[in-house]
Amino acid sequence: MNDTSSGKGPRSPRGPNRRSGPNSQNSSGERTRSRSGKNPRSKPQDNSTKRTGGKLPQNGWQSRRAAADILMRIVHEGADMDEALASSKFFDELEGPDRGFARAIASAALRAFGRIDDALETYLDRPLEKIDPAVLSLLRVGCAQLWVLKAPSYAAVDATVEAARQWKPASRGGGMVNAILRRAGREPEAYESLPASRIWPDWLSERFSSALGEETTQNIAMMQMLEPRIDLTVKSDPEAWAQKLEGTALPSGSVRLPTGASLTELEGYVEGEWWVQDVAATLPAQLFGDVKGLSIGDLCAAPGGKTMQLASKGAKVTAIDLSEQRIEKVRENLERTGLKAKTQVTDARHWRPAEPFDAVLLDAPCSALGTLRRHPEGAWRRNDKGLDRYSGLQIKLVQAAYDMMKSGGTMLYCVCTPLPAEGIEVVKEAVDSGKWISKPITPEEVPGYEHAIDDFGGLLSLPKFDIENPEDLITSDVFYMARLEKV
Ligand SMILES: C[S@@+](CC[C@H](N)C(=O)[O-])C[C@H]1O[C@@H](n2cnc3c(N)ncnc32)[C@H](O)[C@@H]1O
Structure with missing residues (x-):
């Protein structure tokens, strides 16, 4: 059962629930954690590039604006993903693959949320909470495209900058979005050098590492950054269903779908031959x-x-x-x-x-x-x-x-x-x-x-x-x- 005991969405950047943190100081005024250089705990590159690299649709700025709007509703208004999708008019205006793309970007930004913010901060001369929410949201979705989804820089940056220009609450931040995202494309080390577990608030990564050890903690974080796939349990004959649905039969008998499948339209849904699990x-x-x-x-x-x-x-x-x-x-x-x-x-x-x-x-x-x-x-x-x-x-x-x-x-x-x-x-x-x-x-x-x-x-x-x-x-x-x- 999901526990969402303490209320609203990811706090806007430096809320009390966030890190005690990378940029915070202990009582003697020292930084409590270094943000620069390779962290010894960081794992080798995760494999998210291989999953999505180069295959992203080359959609326009509208899907980036919708992704930023969805993210803003979750981060600043405490909506969950379904509520954010339902209430975003920019998302509503999108059609077909653009909708899936906007959602995928927002979801990638949330999966790597803390790590993106920590990396973003290294480019900025002011705390994240001093940035207009719409501009910050576009920066996050821009970085999610570059670093998590490994989208080609030209597509991710240009379309996100255009989204800033077209979206009134962000329009004054277009220059900043442009400068920061170009730097994010050139200098991904700011993100890559951070341990995967920086995606979470500090208390959670500390909880994982004290209970499970550092390696397992980083592995769980790396898996969180990968886009979750949809698996089906079929009543019988997984190999045949994998073929019919153009998926893959996993060794334990599930059928893994290609990404982007629209479930209710797939063969066997109405007949009840499978369920998502x-x-x-x-x-x-x-x-x-x-x-x-x-x-x-x-x-x-x-x-x-x-x-x-x-x-x-x-x-x-x-x-x-x-x-x-x-x-x-x-x-x-x-x-x-x-x-x-x-x-x-x-x-x-x-x-x-x-x-x-x-x-x-x-x-x-x-x-x-x-x-x-x-x-x-x-x-x-x-x-x-x-x-x-x-x-x-x-x-x-x-x-x-x-x-x-x-x-x-x-x-x-x-x-x-x-x-x-x-x-x-x-x-x-x-x-x-x-x-x-x-x-x-x-x-x-x-x-x-x-x-x-x-x-x-x-x-x-x-x-x-x-x-x-x-x-x-x-x-x-x-x-x-x-x-x-x-x-
Ligand atoms: C993790 S979900 C179960 C998922 C489910 N087994 C499946 O495979 O689809 C946990 C469920 O436990 C139920 N639950 C929580 N406390 C319970 C209790 N004391 N008695 C019976 N059900 C309970 C919740 O309502 C929730 O539906």
Whole structure:
């Protein structure tokens, strides 16, 4: 479940929620972090160039203005992406690929937000908050094109400068946008020399690195900067569907779509032959093995991706969720796909089935830090303390799962966050209680994620970054999962 506990969008540049920061001073007046030169923690180049380089549409200034407007609504007005898209008249005026392009630019700017701002500051003689919001927004979308999407400099700069000239609130800043973006194109080191983790507020990168180590932190940040792909789970025959939809069949059976696909127009949507589900999110249900005829409680089920996976493999699923509104989504999804499952709106901590389940899938509510690449503004809306409230709830839900199932039954525990406090530590506590034993995940069960299995037999779905061809990376949301057996 997404946590957006602390309110509005990424603060405008130097808000209190931002960095303690690169440019801030400690009590003795020293800079707390150096911004110049190569940072020893920085990873080698990320591979975003290879994903999008040279393939961006050569659209005009209108899509840049729309991207800046969308970004401004998110950053300065606290809108989320959907609200910003719906309220931007400049976005509304765009058609076809221009709409996708404007959205992609705004999204890239948000995915690398803190790192772009830190690099931008090195070009400026005043703090970012002293710049007009519309001008600043254009600078951010200009830099996102150059540095994140690796757009050719001539296209990105000219069209963004033109957007400044055409957009009244930014028109006085045209000269500045021109000068800064030309410099950004010439001197990308200002961005590239910063560690990938500067995309986040300081407290968050510190939280990641103290829990996961520096290398894993940088890897997660690098993955956030890549444009998330759309994966489908198909009822059957992924190879055939990959061919039909001109996508790629991933080793674990998902179909990865080419970017820009319009989902509802694709073959098989109306017939309910597939649903959208990130590849990592498909692994927990697969780890039950053969589920035909088993009764399975899906404890935090909405919108129902895992329910549908289990139902399509012949399990008798009860989909349980606290939220009536969200369980309605499960029903809609079941209806479209023609799959069957019982639905139950209730608090899984207290509800118990009439007959114990053979197995339980617990996709517990969590800090959702593993899906930030899809909602990058969330990093700037959370706070450090807000993250600590989940493990207590997760432990209670594990206890509830125990009470709902037969001895010898399997529970799959998963969360979409890499934080050990919500993952492996919850699972270790369950095993230490003597009520569960671990059933380690084996490499054969998780093609593409063999490297991601930990010593305890759980799995953290991070890609392997040190492979020779980064195009082979299976990027995905970051899920932790473990399999336990009720004693
Ligand atoms: C991460 S989402 C689940 C995603 C889902 N399993 C899927 O694959 O589509 C977490 C869900 O947990 C539900 N939830 C939170 N607390 C709950 C509780 N105490 N009992 C039941 N559901 C709960 C939320 O309403 C939310 O829909």
